[in-house]
Amino acid sequence: NAGVTQTPKFQVLKTGQSMTLQCAQDMNHNSMYWYRQDPGMGLRLIYYSASEGTTDKGEVPNGYNVSRLNKREFSLRLESAAPSQTSVYFCASSEMRGNYNYGYTFGSGTRLTVV
Amino acid sequence: GQQVMQIPQYQHVQEGEDFTTYCNSSTTLSNIQWYKQRPGGHPVFLIQLVKSGEVKKQKRLTFQFGEAKKNSSLHITATQTTDVGTYFCAGTSGGSYIPTFGRGTSLIVHP
Numbered sequence: 001n002a003g004v005t006q007t008p009k010f011q012v013l014k015t016g017q018s019m020t021l022q023c024a025q026d027m028n029h030n031s032m033y034w035y036r037q038d039p040g041m042g043l044r045l046i047y048y049s050a051s052e053g054t055t056d057k058g059e060v061p062n063g064y065n066v067s068r069l070n071k072r073e074f075s076l077r078l079e080s081a082a083p084s085q086t087s088v089y090f091c092a093s094s095e096m097r098g099n100y101n102y103g104y105t106f107g108s109g110t111r112l113t114v115v
Numbered sequence: 116g117q118q119v120m121q122i123p124q125y126q127h128v129q130e131g132e133d134f135t136t137y138c139n140s141s142t143t144l145s146n147i148q149w150y151k152q153r154p155g156g157h158p159v160f161l162i163q164l165v166k167s168g169e170v171k172k173q174k175r176l177t178f179q180f181g182e183a184k185k186n187s188s189l190h191i192t193a194t195q196t197t198d199v200g201t202y203f204c205a206g207t208s209g210g211s212y213i214p215t216f217g218r219g220t221s222l223i224v225h226p
Contacts, residue, residue: 031212040124042203042218043158058213090157101212103148103160 002026006091006107013081013114021076021110023091031094032074033058033104034066036087043090049074050096081114088112119206121217129225134191136220138204145207147180147187148214153200161189194224 004025013019025032034046045058049068063085065077074093078085088111092104118141128134138147146165150158162171164180164187171178177190187206191198201221205214 033213040218042121043205043216045213048213096212099210099212101146101148101207101214103163104150104158105160106157108157 004091004093004105004107006089006110008110009108010111011113013078013112015082015114017081018077018079019081020078021089021091021112022073023075023107024073025091025093025105026072027093027095027105028071029093029095029105030071031096031101032068033092033094034064034074034076035090035092036060037090037109038087046076046089081112083114086112086114119204119215119217121204121220123220124218125221125223127223127225128194130196131193134194134198134222136189136202136204136222138187138189138206138217140185140206140208142185142208144180144184144187145210147207148205149178149187149189150203150205151200152203152219156200158203191222194222196224196226198222199224 007022030051033048035043037043044060047066049055052071055066067075088109090109091107094104095102120139148163149161152158168182169180175192179188201219203219204217207214
């Protein structure tokens with residue numbers, strides 16, 4: 001039972017390059033999320049997907065796009081990376097029943113550096 | 116928008132001492148979740164509190180949800196080096212199911 005799997009674990013990009021962070025969960029959760037974590041800033045929501053076929057902006061969506069490919073997979077794309085996007089990125093999923101969130105399961109993270 | 120404030124930002128303790136982190140919200144919360152993140156790791160869900168005044172225990176960890184559902188605390192009794200990490204609270208309110216995270220309290224335990 002892998003839980004939430006993120007790839008890659010580490011990445012260095014040059015300013016202006018693009019890349020896609022991959023995330024897959026095997027817990028049959030409906031909802032998936034992308035967070036970024038910066039020192040002293042806690043976890044900030046970038047985008048989320050309440051269910052397959054839907055995506056919504058979170059607190060810090062600028063410079064990112066997402067795709068909910070199917071129920072299992074939710075990818076995050078940086079079209080033109082900037083140094084301000086240097087961060088640790090976490091994908092998460094959660095079981096939802098109505099409006100009740102049973103708590104997140106996080107992936108192990110992607111440590112991204114943009115130079 | 117909803118804000119969740121967490122204090123202190125850092126806490127140094129000697130092994131065996133107690134530790135408490137506090138979480139305060141600007142709005143009434145539907146529920147509050149607590150997570151632990153080990154250094155270099157990812158957040159791991161610990162517990163969710165839903166009821167006003169609720170108290171839950173997990174071994175040496177005690178979680179409380181305030182009567183007004185605007186604050187919460189996590190208390191660790193007799194800390195161990197395995198308790199090292201950052202503890203986050205995450206509160207949900209206003210009909211949303213997306214929690215807002217506090218900035219976390221980093222616990223450093225000196226042996």
